[in-house]
Amino acid sequence: xxxxxxxxxxxxxxxxxxxxxxxxxxxxxxxxxxxxxxxxxxxxxxxxxxxxxxxxxxxxxxxxxxxxxxxxxxxxxxxxxxxxxxxxxxxxxxxxxxxxxxxxxxxxxxxxxxxxxxxxxxxxxxxxxxxxxxxxxxxxxxxxxxxxxxxxxxxxxxxxxxxxxxxxxxxxxxxxx
Numbered sequence: 175x176x177x178x179x180x181x182x183x184x185x186x187x188x189x190x191x192x193x194x195x196x197x198x199x200x201x202x203x204x205x206x207x208x209x210x211x212x213x214x215x216x217x218x219x220x221x222x223x224x225x226x227x228x229x230x231x232x233x234x235x236x237x238x239x240x241x242x243x244x245x246x247x248x249x250x251x252x253x254x255x256x257x258x259x260x261x262x263x264x265x266x267x268x269x270x271x272x273x274x275x276x277x278x279x280x281x282x283x284x285x286x287x288x289x290x291x292x293x294x295x296x297x298x299x300x301x302x303x304x305x306x307x308x309x310x311x312x313x314x315x316x317x318x319x320x321x322x323x324x325x326x327x328x329x330x331x332x333x334x335x336x337x338x339x340x341x342x343x344x345x346x347x348x349x350x351x
């Protein structure tokens with residue numbers, strides 16, 4: 175339970191491996207977050223890459239892009255707008271920066287087994303030899319050490335069931351807002 179700064183928006187930073195269900199979760203909880211806590215934007219790392227033409231997938235490039243995501247998130251939340259940001263961002267450095275610099279930061283980790291993600295094959299990135307620098311395959315991920323919320327996605331529950339779990343956990347964190 176934490177008291178949030180009412181002069182800032184809330185950043186719901188959803189992280190996990192590609193294909194773990196981050197964007198799906200963000201979309202599922204968006205309306206409820208908007209109703210509970212006010213104006214909310216939902217965006218994914220893929221959206222931001224496309225909008226701003228951010229290229230590159232090496233570890234260094236990913237880290238630099240994730241720093242831009244964090245700065246963008248701070249800019250939005252500083253304007254009293256909540257942001258659900260679904261992004262791989264499997265690096266400690268930007269998550270630590272977020273905790274230090276974004277007043278209302280809630281980290282949500284969608285934890286999934288890589289083999290199960292590959293078997294789901296939703297994004298089709300794991301079954302092609304053309305794509306390089308995949309976090310979890312070519313780049314060793316830095317899994318969150320102390321996320322506020324951990325959701326185990328073993329692909330047995332529906333996205334609706336998982337989103338209800340996320341909302342319940344968010345509400346237990348944001349009770350004093």
